[in-house]
Amino acid sequence: MIYESILTSLSLEGKPHIAPFGIRERNGLVLIAPFKPSQTLDNLLATGNAVLNFTDDVRVFAGSLTGHGDWPLRKTDKVNGMVLASALAHQELELVEMKDDTARPELYFRIVHEETHAPFRGFNRAQAAVIELAVLVSRLHMLPIEKIETELNYLKIAIEKTAGERELQAWQWLVDKIENYKAAMTGENQA
Ligand SMILES: Cc1cc2nc3c(=O)[nH]c(=O)nc-3n(C[C@H](O)[C@H](O)[C@H](O)COP(=O)(O)O)c2cc1C
Structure with a gap:
């Protein structure tokens, strides 16, 4: 485990x-x-x-x-x-x-x-989704971008249904990082 x-x-x-x-x-x-x-x-x-x-x-x-x-x-x-x-x-x-x-x-x-220091308050699906996307982002250079986009679209369901402010913020930082990476890739392809 x-x-x-x-x-x-x-x-x-x-x-x-x-x-x-x-x-x-x-x-x-x-x-x-x-x-x-x-x-x-x-x-x-x-x-x-x-x-x-x-x-x-x-x-x-x-x-x-x-x-x-x-x-x-x-x-x-x-x-x-x-x-x-x-x-x-x-x-x-x-x-x-x-x-x-x-x-x-x-x-x-x-x-x-x-x-x-504080009690565990139970599972939250949006938190799990952020962790999953964070793992994918930490492997951005190793994984096909199509796989990342497919998984992102699935994980987004939990974000839309169960996120609070902190989860939305964390999710957005990761999405921005993926978008910047894609833009850099496209730039490289055009150069
Ligand atoms: C949920 C999660 C778990 C991770 N677990 C590991 C791990 O067990 N070993 C590892 O080398 N990196 C792991 N990473 C990636 C590291 O956090 C990341 O590469 C980090 O920058 C480590 O490098 P540093 O020690 O130079 O900061 C994980 C990332 C996430 C989002």
Whole structure:
């Protein structure tokens, strides 16, 4: 099972970095597998710490892929890190093992501390649709544009029926990114 979370990390100079990551549980440890190259990977190896933020504010997922990445953070309690102000819960992690790989190393962490800040309010289809489109946008250069458009048109149904303000904003950022990508592709074709 994979849980989509927001991973916050710090560079050696203390600069926070926010990125969505799918995380897995393996034998009581948390497995994070970043594709190289990755600022998150560099930070995790430099500091040995990560913070997992579980949030239903899908603007943070869409924002990190579309240039809207400046979200309020506060310092963590037990490890040197930052937690998202909008997190419903968070976990503070310490690196215990790394299996290196040329494409996608596996990093295993133990949970040092965890906290719940607000209740889970139930599933929302528009939030799930934004996460799906965010995954597609993170693979924009690898997937055929026709596949992205077909999936977008299906996911839009959940947006139209169930979105609130935050979901609409996040959705629009992703749609704009796809439109800009298509325009750049057309420009390249005409050149
Ligand atoms: C829902 C979601 C899950 C993701 N999971 C992963 C992941 O497990 N590994 C990965 O390398 N990138 C993942 N990505 C893409 C990264 O968030 C994105 O490439 C990010 O910029 C990481 O690069 P960075 O560490 O340089 O910021 C995911 C993106 C989304 C939207």
